[in-house]
Amino acid sequence: MKSANQSSAGRSELMIALVFIAPALVGFLAFFVYPTLRGFYFSLTQYNLLGTPTWVGFDNFVRISKDPLFWNSLGVTVEYVVLNIAFQTVIALLLASLMQRLTQSTLLRGALLLPWLISNVIAAMLWFWLLDYQIGLANVFLEWIGLPKVAFFANEFWAIPTIAFVNVWRHMGYTALLIYAGMQTIPKYVYEAASIDGSSEWKSFWGMTMPLLRPVLAMILVITVTGSFQVFDTVAVTTRGGPVNVTRVMQYYIYQKAFGEGQFGYGSALAVVLFAILAVLAAIQLRLLRAGESDLA
Amino acid sequence: MSTIEARALANAEQRQRRRNLTPGRIGAWVVLVLFLLLTLVPFLWMIRTAFSTTRSLPSNPTSLLPVDFTWGAFQRVLGLGTQAQAIAEGGSGASVNFWLYLRNSVIYSGAVTVGQVFFCSMAAYAFARLRWPGRELVFGLFLGALLVPPIFTSLPNFILIKNLGLLNTLPGMILPAFLMTPFAIFFLRQFFLGINREIEESASLDGAGPWGTFFKIILPMSTAPITTLAILTFIGTWNDYFWPLLVGNTEQTKVLTVALGVFRSQTPAGSPDWAGLMAATLVTALPVLILFFAFARKIIDSIGYSGSK
Numbered sequence: 157m158k159s160a161n162q163s164s165a166g167r168s169e170l171m172i173a174l175v176f177i178a179p180a181l182v183g184f185l186a187f188f189v190y191p192t193l194r195g196f197y198f199s200l201t202q203y204n205l206l207g208t209p210t211w212v213g214f215d216n217f218v219r220i221s222k223d224p225l226f227w228n229s230l231g232v233t234v235e236y237v238v239l240n241i242a243f244q245t246v247i248a249l250l251l252a253s254l255m256q257r258l259t260q261s262t263l264l265r266g267a268l269l270l271p272w273l274i275s276n277v278i279a280a281m282l283w284f285w286l287l288d289y290q291i292g293l294a295n296v297f298l299e300w301i302g303l304p305k306v307a308f309f310a311n312e313f314w315a316i317p318t319i320a321f322v323n324v325w326r327h328m329g330y331t332a333l334l335i336y337a338g339m340q341t342i343p344k345y346v347y348e349a350a351s352i353d354g355s356s357e358w359k360s361f362w363g364m365t366m367p368l369l370r371p372v373l374a375m376i377l378v379i380t381v382t383g384s385f386q387v388f389d390t391v392a393v394t395t396r397g398g399p400v401n402v403t404r405v406m407q408y409y410i411y412q413k414a415f416g417e418g419q420f421g422y423g424s425a426l427a428v429v430l431f432a433i434l435a436v437l438a439a440i441q442l443r444l445l446r447a448g449e450s451d452l453a
Numbered sequence: 454m455s456t457i458e459a460r461a462l463a464n465a466e467q468r469q470r471r472r473n474l475t476p477g478r479i480g481a482w483v484v485l486v487l488f489l490l491l492t493l494v495p496f497l498w499m500i501r502t503a504f505s506t507t508r509s510l511p512s513n514p515t516s517l518l519p520v521d522f523t524w525g526a527f528q529r530v531l532g533l534g535t536q537a538q539a540i541a542e543g544g545s546g547a548s549v550n551f552w553l554y555l556r557n558s559v560i561y562s563g564a565v566t567v568g569q570v571f572f573c574s575m576a577a578y579a580f581a582r583l584r585w586p587g588r589e590l591v592f593g594l595f596l597g598a599l600l601v602p603p604i605f606t607s608l609p610n611f612i613l614i615k616n617l618g619l620l621n622t623l624p625g626m627i628l629p630a631f632l633m634t635p636f637a638i639f640f641l642r643q644f645f646l647g648i649n650r651e652i653e654e655s656a657s658l659d660g661a662g663p664w665g666t667f668f669k670i671i672l673p674m675s676t677a678p679i680t681t682l683a684i685l686t687f688i689g690t691w692n693d694y695f696w697p698l699l700v701g702n703t704e705q706t707k708v709l710t711v712a713l714g715v716f717r718s719q720t721p722a723g724s725p726d727w728a729g730l731m732a733a734t735l736v737t738a739l740p741v742l743i744l745f746f747a748f749a750r751k752i753i754d755s756i757g758y759s760g761s762k
Contacts, residue, residue, distance in 0.1 A: 170585040172663045177591070180576035183632025188598040191609035198609060205612075247488070254485045258478070264485075266749045268492055269756070273741050275692030277710040278734045282495050285502065285727055291514040293498060329492060333756045357477075386604055389694045393714045407604050407695075414608055415699070424608050431605045438600075 195431075198424035205420050216425035226426065228401050229409040232316060233385060236405060239320035240384045245377070247324065248331035253361065255332070256339050265336075268329030276389035279326045284309065284394050287318065309394050315403045319390050331376060338372030339365065374445035378438050385434055406430050503527070503732040510727055526732035539729075550704065551736070554712040557623065558737075561697065561708050562690040564627045570683045573637035574675070578667050580638065581645035582653070592642075598635045603695070611699050619700075626701045626708075630690065637682055644678040645671060681755045684748050688741050709737040 199216055201209035220226050251268065271279060287294050287308040295305045308318040342365065350360040366373075388407040391397065397404035397412070404412075406426065414423025497517075502510070503526050504519035513520045529539045531551050579585070580592045610629050611620075619625030648671065656666050672679070694710045702711060713733055745752060 169583045169663075173579040173583040173585040173588070176579035176583065176663070176667075177576045179572040180595070180633035180638060181591075183572070183629075184595055184598065186613070187610055187629040187632070188601065188606060188635075191606040191613065192601050194609040194612070195605050198612075205615075250484070251488055254481050258481055258485060262750060262753060264489065265753050266745075267489060269753060270496065270742075270745075271492060273688060273745050274734075274738045275694060275710050277692075277694050277713050278738050281713060281730060281734050282499055285731060286495055286498060288725075288727075291511050291727075293514070296514045325491070325495075328488070330756065333753070337756060382602065386602055388604075392694070392698070410604060410608075411695075420608070420612075427602075427605045427608055431602055434602055435600070 195424055195427060198421055199428040200425075201421040202419075203421040203424075204418045206418075209421060212421070216422050217429075219422065220425055220429060225401065225404070225409065226429075229404050229406045232402060232404060233387070233406045236316050236320050236387055237381060237384045239317055240323055240387075241377070241381055243320070244324045244327055244331055244380065245373075247328045248335055251328065251332035252335035252339060253365070255336050257357075265329075265333055268332060270329070271326045272330035274326075276323075276326065277393050279322055280390045280393045283318075283322045283325070310399055312399050312402050315395055315399060319387070319394065319403060322390055323384065323387065327380070331380065334376055335369065335372065338369050341372075342368045370445055374442060377445065378441050381437060381441065382434050385430065385437075499731050499735055502727055503735045505728045507724075507726050507728040523728075526726075526728035527736070529726075529729045530733045530736055549712070549733075550707075551712075551733075553705070554707050554709045557701070557706055558691060558708040558710075558740075560623055561626055561693075561701075562687050564623075565630045565690045566683050566687045568627070568631035569634060569637055569686055570679060572632050573634070573682075574641050574672065574679060575667070576633065577638050577641035577645050578671055581642045582671070583663065592638075595633070595635050595638055607696060607699060614700050621701060621703045621706050623701070623706060626697055626706065629696070637686065640682055641675070641678060644675055648674055677751070680748070681751050684744055684752060685755065688744065691741055713737060 198209060200211060200213060202212045202215075203209035255264070274282075286292050287306075289295060289305060289307045289310070294308070298305055306314055308314050346364055346368070347360060350364060386407050387405050388411065391403050391405055391408045392411075395403040397408055407430070410423050410426045410430070413419045413426060501517065501519050504522055504524070506521035506523050506525065509521040525538060527533075530549060532549060576595075580588060606629075614620055614625040614628065617625070619628065652674075653666055653670060656670050661669065692710065693708070694714075697706075697708045697711050698714075701707060707715070
């Protein structure tokens with residue numbers, strides 16, 4: 157009796173549910189599923205945006221494997237991601253631990269969050285000015301302490317670290333708040349027990365905070381690594397891939413190929429490669445960090 | 454020593470540590486303040502530069518106050534000054550359609566926010582509250598969309614918008630994010646799951662249908678998370694650059710971020726109009742900053758809860 161009742165309720169709610177999810181479902185099918193399938197299809201074609209796509213099989217991928225500019229963009233992107241993630245994560249961990257230890261101030265957290273609220277474009281412009289070779293604040297400061305000036309965005313060595321720095325600046329406070337929120341979920345008694353044991357703060361950080369924080373850190377890492385592989389805005393408004401090719405990151409290369417040179421099929425194939433890299437990386441990170449489990453059994 | 458005594462001792466010790474400024478604590482504060490300065494000084498520099506005269510900047514590159522204070526940069530950005538005055542102060546003299554870009558940014562971000570939050574709350578209600586076969590499967594598929602990087606869908610979506618004849622129109626820019634994002638549905642579903650079922654059931658005993666329950670019970674009870682989501686969506690969309698650059702890169706449809714990129718390339722090479730540039734970035738950031746100051750606590754508290762945004 158009861159089960160029959162439930163199943164009839166289920167049937168009647170299905171129609172209502174369909175009405176409720178209809179707009180989202182249309183959006184999902186039209187702008188997520190369809191383009192995802194089509195993206196794979198375009199990657200197997202030659203398509204210059206004007207005519208119709210011509211099937212070329214795996215030609216684009218063969219070309220990519222022999223394309224020095226692709227390998228260059230991959231190398232540049234990896235350099236950027238490594239610098240960005242390393243500094244961002246270490247600084248955010250430091251900031252979060254300091255906040256945890258020193259203050260609960262909302263004002264401070266709000267201030268640290270400010271850079272994250274402004275767009276990449278604005279952050280890039282702002283630092284383009286602060287790091288200007290002639291009269292930028294950073295170079296005036298370097299001169300004042302007796303160091304040579306640096307053309308941050310125009311120097312082949314410094315361009316990628318500079319772009320990484322701008323994005324670390326924009327995200328460090330936000331990432332710190334995410335970690336800080338994760339730290340709040342660690343029960344107080346864990347620390348009390350440690351302080352009874354006479355464990356030093358340094359030891360309890362590595363021995364307890366880090367292991368207990370692992371699920372949070374794993375999620376943050378997957379999200380930030382995925383995000384920083386898709387760096388585009390900062391490059392597009394400052395260096396545009398230069399000097400020479402040192403800042404032509406993958407997404408900028410895809411953009412140039414697909415829209416600048418009208419090689420839409422080739423651009424799509426590059427996007428497939430980027431997608432594959434991100435999927436593999438996410439899987440590896442989640443496995444290495446055993447994201448699902450906390451040591452707090 | 455009993456555990457209670459030990460705990461009391463540890464507590465006392467902790468309190469003591471909080472009161473006494475040990476060298477370690479002083480060092481920790483110094484580091485924190487340094488990062489705070491690194492965060493805030495660029496903003497002060499932005500303001501200071503925006504009120505300066507570009508031509509005078511090289512003469513005093515370290516002054517904390519504006520060099521040759523002027524409203525000229527803002528007049529240039531807002532298209533209020535004369536061309537001669539703009540050039541005299543170091544601007545390019547090219548006209549900037551600031552008000553048009555502002556209108557576009559407001560329409561783009563506003564429409565995306567309203568559509569996305571409304572349609573996603575409908576869907577989230579169906580996922581959290583209605584019982585129907587395939588619910589978990591469909592929800593899982595929706596979440597799966599989070600795994601596809603935006604760049605990957607942007608290329609085919611560009612073609613789709615182009616085929617629909619909506620390239621370089623505001624509707625074409627708005628459409629893809631108008632109906633759903635996986636994050637918004639996930640975020641709201643979490644809240645709807647937490648609403649007490651009894652309230653809903655008493656409403657349905659009173660004869661309210663699912664629409665009535667949704668509009669009269671669920672939505673009013675969820676204003677806090679819905680506001681938070683709306684603010685986050687608005688800020689995120691306001692800051693968008695890649696998608697509006699792809700499908701809205703004409704004079705009529707440019708949003709502020711896209712226009713800023715152009716404003717930079719228009720400034721004379723070698724001697725950029727720094728004051729104008731900083732005034733433009735300041736004006737572009739202003740709506741977001743105002744939203745932040747109005748809803749700071751909501752935004753700060755949402756971080757960590759939302760996790761992914």
